[in-house]
Amino acid sequence: MLSCKEVSELVSESLDRRLTLRQKLNLWMHLAMCKLCTRFRKDIVYLDSQTRTLIHEAPGVMMDPKVELSSEAKTRIARKLTERN
Amino acid sequence: MEAPVEKPHRALDPNEWVELHGDSLFQYAYSRLRNSDSAEEVVQETFVSALKHAGQFRGKGAEGAWLMGILKRKVVDHIRKSLRSGLQVDTSEGTDITEILYDEAGMWRPEYRRDDFRPLDSLEKEEFWRVLEKCLSGLPLRQANAFKLRTLEEQSTEEISKDLGITASTVWVLLHRARTRLANCMRSHW
Numbered sequence: 001m002l003s004c005k006e007v008s009e010l011v012s013e014s015l016d017r018r019l020t021l022r023q024k025l026n027l028w029m030h031l032a033m034c035k036l037c038t039r040f041r042k043d044i045v046y047l048d049s050q051t052r053t054l055i056h057e058a059p060g061v062m063m064d065p066k067v068e069l070s071s072e073a074k075t076r077i078a079r080k081l082t083e084r085n
Numbered sequence: 086m087e088a089p090v091e092k093p094h095r096a097l098d099p100n101e102w103v104e105l106h107g108d109s110l111f112q113y114a115y116s117r118l119r120n121s122d123s124a125e126e127v128v129q130e131t132f133v134s135a136l137k138h139a140g141q142f143r144g145k146g147a148e149g150a151w152l153m154g155i156l157k158r159k160v161v162d163h164i165r166k167s168l169r170s171g172l173q174v175d176t177s178e179g180t181d182i183t184e185i186l187y188d189e190a191g192m193w194r195p196e197y198r199r200d201d202f203r204p205l206d207s208l209e210k211e212e213f214w215r216v217l218e219k220c221l222s223g224l225p226l227r228q229a230n231a232f233k234l235r236t237l238e239e240q241s242t243e244e245i246s247k248d249l250g251i252t253a254s255t256v257w258v259l260l261h262r263a264r265t266r267l268a269n270c271m272r273s274h275w
């Protein structure tokens with residue numbers, strides 16, 4: 001029987017690799033009986049899928065339109081480009 | 086209607102370029118890196134690299150998208166680099182979150198057995214981002230970077246582990262801790 005800690009590891013790893021059949025069975029057996037781990041799994045899976053969905057829906061979702069490249073940085077970069085040209 | 090004419094290759098004006106695209110590139114870089122210096126550095130690298138490969142670029146309309154494509158790769162490179170250098174300094178790891186949540190037998194500690202947690206999927210979209218960003222910034226750096234590469238930049242764990250010269254299971258551990266911390270943090274910030 002897996003502990004809750006081991007289950008949480010498998011839940012996370014299931015997002016990154018294919019679990020073995022035995023691991024899957026152990027996982028599902030535990031989840032069927034453990035409300036806390038089921039809740040953990042739901043949250044972790046949602047965290048992963050919702051982050052990916054939102055990034056695809058709006059790649060700029062984390063962008064702040066008020067943020068600007070400083071004029072010093074602009075001058076510096078333009079100068080660097082002119083040197084290289 | 087006029088047929089579109091293939092324009093001869095225009096001489097690039099760096100000043101105009103930076104003026105035109107600098108802000109939007111910087112906004113993207115800053116949104117992913119959350120650090121002005123790093124974001125400036127990456128934007129500069131992008132322009133330099135774009136200039137070097139200016140021959141591949143066609144048409145003015147596509148300029149922004151083309152630069153953004155280069156920038157995205159530079160951002161991933163930057164996160165990788167900082168993840169790699171973070172490997173030598175292993176002090177920022179913080180307390181192992183799993184030691185807080187579970188007891189010695191690996192069972193949930195009593196304080197996490199409460200029933201009144203709101204599930205993550207009850208967060209509205211905007212709220213989800215606001216809280217995710219806040220919680221990401223509180224994560225140990227390696228865990229934050231591993232999560233960003235995997236989930237925001239959609240790298241495979243194989244890519245991350247090969248690139249960093251660490252085993253896949255180390256990557257899994259980093260991701261497991263990152264996700265656990267994030268979920269835990271996001272549940273308590275409304």
Ligand SMILES: [Zn+2]
Nearest residue numbers: 004007034037
């Ligand atoms: Zn459990």
